Amino acid sequence: MNTKKSILKKAFYFIIPLLLIALVVFKLKSNKEITQSKVYQFDKEQAFHVQADTLQTEYMNAEISYSGTFEPNRETKISAEIQGKINEVLVDIGSVVNKGESLVLLDNSLLKLQLQTIEVQIEGIEADVNRYTILAEADAIQGVQLEKAELGLKSAKVQRATVLEQINKTTIKAPFKGVVTAKLSEIGAFAAPGVPLLQITDITNLKFTVNVPENDLKLFKLSQSYPITTDAYSETSLNGKAIMIGSKANLGSSFSVQFVVRNTSDLKIKSGMFGKVHLKDNSQEMGIIISSSAIVGSENLPQVYLIKNGKAILQNIVISKKIKDKTVVSSGLNAGDVIVTNGFINLFDGANVSVK
Structure with missing residues (x-):
């Protein structure tokens, strides 16, 4: 009797899990069927409603x-021709400047002191030349002394011209009329040849x-x-x-x-x-012109949907040019072909179509 109860007990423990598994499987299958019944099932045989256009050759003398x-x-970056500390920047970004207008002022105080020194030297040498001229005319001195004084005067004048040119270069001017489009330095910075200070456009x-x-x-x-x-x-x-x-x-x-x-x-x-x-383009050339919106695919592989026997067929095309919102097709299409121009949503190669 105990053996019989033991067998029944083991069978009970074995059957109950099987029943639970079967119940779960049944429930999952039922839920799947309910879900599938609620999900929209796309019918590939369904005809898509599209808009289409029949192609014909046209003159391509439209505006392009x-x-x-x-x-x-012209555009240039302006730098100083000599070294020096920037004392003043006279313009800012957006300033309209004329040719020759002053833009940046460099410190030239040392150059002005050099100029004063040279002016003093010239004054002394000129006095020597005047004195030697009188003495030479009276045969009181040799003529070579006058010649040396005159050469010294010429040399001093060259030095003065050099310093004056350097002083002029401390004022940096616009090479042409334009607009300041970049300001690359500020007051107190050090300017040097090749270091941009401003950009003029x-x-x-x-x-x-x-x-x-x-x-x-x-x-x-x-x-x-x-x-x-x-x-x-x-x-x-x-x-x-x-x-x-x-x-x-x-x-x-x-x-x-x-x-x-x-x-x-x-x-x-x-x-x-x-x-x-x-x-x-007045070439009077004839060609197939389609709306650019009818083109699908990529830029490297343009395509259109041809309508043949009630089906949409993808057709590769070659584009020769674009004219505003139109595209000139050099190959892939012929006069009389019918192409889809609107209604591309969910459309695929070989789909059934009906033209509105």
């Missing part, structure tokens, strides 16, 4: 613009540089003028004269074209601002 950057016509005239693909270089001619606008002041139109057309491609396989531009009277166009040069 290229973005670029304004740079100063000339923005009366500006240089404007754009990068264009090789196929568009033919649109630019040296010395020809082109309209240029700035992003910051779109209402202001400037006139740019082409002064350089690049002869070597940069890392982006494009070529630099540079213009010289006269700034506005109030110099509101600053160095570093962005702008655009505008021109028209």
